[in-house]
Amino acid sequence: VSDTREQFRPADHPNDQFLLTTVVGSYPKPKWLDRVREMHEDDGADFGDEEWAEAADDASRLVVGEHERAGLDVVVDGEMRRTEMVEYFAGLIDGYEFNGPVKVWGHNYFDKPSVVEEVSYGESWLVEEFEFTESVASRAVKVPITGPYTLASWSFDEVYDSEADLAYDLADLVNTEVEALVEAGARYIQIDEPALATTPDDHAIVGECLERVTAGLPDDVRVGLHVCYGDYSRIYPEVLEYPVDELDIEQSNVEYAQMETFADPEFSLDLALGVVDAHDADVESVEQIKRNIRQGLRVVPPDRLTVSPDCGLKLLPREVAYRKMENMVRAAREVEADLDAGEIDLADPLPDTGGDADVEAEAE
């Protein structure tokens, strides 16, 4: 197994240990960007593609800067150019059409696309986004991309015999895009497959999709898989067979209730663990996040642990998102220092728990 991780250690990293800090992908958009998008979509407004591109560049520059100020080791552009995670790609892939919004819940809707002919690679998806982000970032850049299984599951399929057939065709297109991104210099790709959490019985279909997505990639390209809000006992240990370097999951919102699932068999991938809640506007303290990070050390050693929020931060107020990242990075650096100082027992990494703590409590 090649180490795809060390390349992201910043030159000025202060500690021997390195807990890679990053975010999942989406980030709150500045309000002015939403207004600009509306103007761009309004045929009556005098606001063309060039103006939109300039505004999107500005927003990306802003978010990358914010991520770097928070101290993240690997940054993203917060998906400023993207609308919704399926809509955005469906708009670029040939074979899709949009018929209008459908209900998700209450008055929350989603422009669920329909596959009306065999899908094929249309316009470029993310290379320009990556190249711009890379050009304004001083830290390494990760590229999140919606996975083929989710693209298939969250669409109406008018053409294919089965969802799997559609997903496999989409996987080949994602592979084309990932190759183009790698050609452009991307070294960290994250495949987002939240739909796996809703239909865990399809884990083998997702596995086959990932084989296709990663086919032919150079060994030094790091590939992550993000899944969220699922019952992992239904896909573990099968996920360990996936051709990815890292599995990224949430757990902070359920207070690490599922960590036991990953104890047996041994977790053989890198773990990217959610240590702050993406759907709670209360900012976790550095101390709280340090405890959360140590939950990850129950499953993997420090050199295989990535630290990130549970999920995309886009639904939080922007200043809350920023403070969560800032505390997260500070907590990671402090845990690294504690590790360097030998103050954390990796065989029993949680503070104030385990057998010893019980004995002490009884003694009191």
Add this chain to the structure above:
Amino acid sequence: MTELVATTPGLYPLPDRAKEDLADLKGHQRADLVDGSEDEDVQAVYESVREELVGDQTAAGLDRVVEGQARWDDMLAHPLAVHPAVETGGIRRYYDNNNFYREVTVTDDLGFSGDVADELSAAGDLLGDEAPLQAVLPGPYSLFDLATDDYYGDDAEFLGALADFLEGEVGAFPDYETLFLLEPSLATAPPGDGLDERASEAVDRVAGATRADVVVHTCWEPLEERVYAHLMDADVEALGFDFVAEQDQTLYNIQEYGTTDAIAAGVVDARNTLVESAETVAERVEWVREAVTTTTFDRVYATANVELFYLPTNKYRAKLSALADGVALADGEVPDSEVEA
């Protein structure tokens, strides 16, 4: 001679304009959803939506017209979500979909509400004599499955209370022709031993409260044999099945345990935007009649397999027309759309 009836299980998508207007008036959060105390502006939007949805059905030429259930923010959990003895909570997944409803927890005695009766009366007033009116309600077992009990404390008692509640609601309905009781949970979360019999008795109780024709419609999956066998004991006009999702087990159940004199057949797919042609609908109706070799049905309700809110509005309308035209074609008539053309 089999009578063919084109109908739907209701729960229509909001027209796009109303989606925006209601989001603006009500908001996007859990606490903003319908609770039975909507203000005048919100009520006015729903009234105009009701008129539009009734108009969609009469324009398409359906043989039964539903109110459209546009107010049912919590889908089949709606009759409980607006009930004073129920508390709404966090968001829960709605069957195996990327859709969610609010958790509905029963915290007090489930007395009479009348919410659905009021909607149905309003739809009946709009419809007049243009077409027969059809009521739609969740079946007692599906409500049992969707809800959380924090009052009755016992499964049998809770299910019985839900049947009593629905019986009371049905009792307040205005004149109408047909009642669709939607029971998806009978298929997706089959009641266990003992509860299966009670689920059937609960359906029977609700059906006994009306002189209208009662159709118990199931979807997503076939029924387990045991559940099917018990359901056959309920005194209803028709059982309904999702033939888009599954055929073999359903046909086996029908042949093995017999079936009602009438049947509802889900032949139009409300989970896919691909619009069936009238010919396809007609073929599917014929297929159902021929595949069931043990019975000649008095009546076949040709219907969308599931609620229609999964669809964007343009496709929902196209599917209503396909359904009505397909049934006309199966009946040997020239579809309306071709007459107009």
